[in-house]
Amino acid sequence: DAPENIRAEVMLGYKIMTETKKYAGEYVKNDLSCSSCHFDGGRSRNSISLVGVGATYPRYRSRQDYTVDIAMRTQDCFERSMNGVAPALDTQVMQSLLVYMQWISKGIPIYSKLPWALPSDLGNPHKPNVEDGAKVYANVCARCHGEEGQGTPIAPPLWGDGSYNDGAGMNRITTFSVFTWRFMPKNAPSLTQEQAIDVAGFVHEKPRPKFVSTHADKIRQIIPLPEEK
Numbered sequence: 001d002a003p004e005n006i007r008a009e010v011m012l013g014y015k016i017m018t019e020t021k022k023y024a025g026e027y028v029k030n031d032l033s034c035s036s037c038h039f040d041g042g043r044s045r046n047s048i049s050l051v052g053v054g055a056t057y058p059r060y061r062s063r064q065d066y067t068v069d070i071a072m073r074t075q076d077c078f079e080r081s082m083n084g085v086a087p088a089l090d091t092q093v094m095q096s097l098l099v100y101m102q103w104i105s106k107g108i109p110i111y112s113k114l115p116w117a118l119p120s121d122l123g124n125p126h127k128p129n130v131e132d133g134a135k136v137y138a139n140v141c142a143r144c145h146g147e148e149g150q151g152t153p154i155a156p157p158l159w160g161d162g163s164y165n166d167g168a169g170m171n172r173i174t175t176f177s178v179f180t181w182r183f184m185p186k187n188a189p190s191l192t193q194e195q196a197i198d199v200a201g202f203v204h205e206k207p208r209p210k211f212v213s214t215h216a217d218k219i220r221q222i223i224p225l226p227e228e229k
């Protein structure tokens, strides 16, 4: 239901999110789609939802030590979560993604706090036990994600060449365990927090692509910022 003059690009943005290799293959070097983590193109609130995200940027990010816009944030997911190459701002892929994310944020007041935003950790002091995590993996995850984490026709890989790289947010035990506890198995989450932390520790020890930085993270600051009062 987007206005006619942006509708085609909103729809293309959705397709890039859900079939990323097909529609943005030159920027992707693994077997994931954006939707592997942002289910249904980020429209599902039972995932790392992108509903409303357009209203929460530009935002301060410690990685850049500056306030960055949603395009820079999206480039990070390409380089890390997709183990790929960041599309430039003036590419069709980036512009379609931006208009799509803005569209699924319509009606949400600028700088709202989104109740469905993913917390950064479970707030549970349990330390990951890798052996227990291996059992959780074999009993619960392997049937969809594969015995060797390689993925199956049902679910994407969790480690190995087809997975996200070691610079990705999902490579943090905290992020992985929140995601898994809330959303896995897909549509029927069933783990205790301790099991989610254990399986996160187990997956974290597995091999995956290395993040190779192609540019400095920090924003180059040359103008002194105004003093705070």
Ligand code: HEC
Residues within 6 Å of the ligand: 017, 020, 032, 033, 034, 035, 036, 037, 038, 048, 050, 053, 056, 070, 073, 074, 077, 078, 081, 082, 097, 117, 118, 164, 168, 169, 170, 175
């Ligand atoms: C392996 C999982 C994974 C994949 C694949 C992935 N992302 Fe993400 N993405 C994340 C995580 C984790 C975050 C951080 C969530 C948070 O901090 O709340 C994130 C955050 C984002 C954000 C910022 C959200 C916010 O609320 O600040 C955007 C925008 C985004 N991703 C876009 C994309 C796009 C576009 C793609 C595909 C090109 C993609 N992501 C692929 C895991 C992934």
Ligand code: HEC
Residues within 6 Å of the ligand: 032, 035, 036, 037, 039, 040, 136, 137, 140, 141, 142, 143, 144, 145, 154, 155, 156, 157, 158, 164, 170, 176, 179, 180, 184, 185, 186, 191, 199
């Ligand atoms: C019923 C099948 C099923 C089971 C069981 C399952 N998952 Fe998933 N998982 C999925 C699907 C499907 C996706 C991708 C979602 C999409 O494409 O819509 C996914 C995505 C993921 C992702 C993000 C994408 C990626 O590949 O990095 C992680 C992390 C994950 N699952 C972890 C787990 C863990 C850990 C377990 C075991 C506790 C588990 N899953 C059990 C179906 C499953």
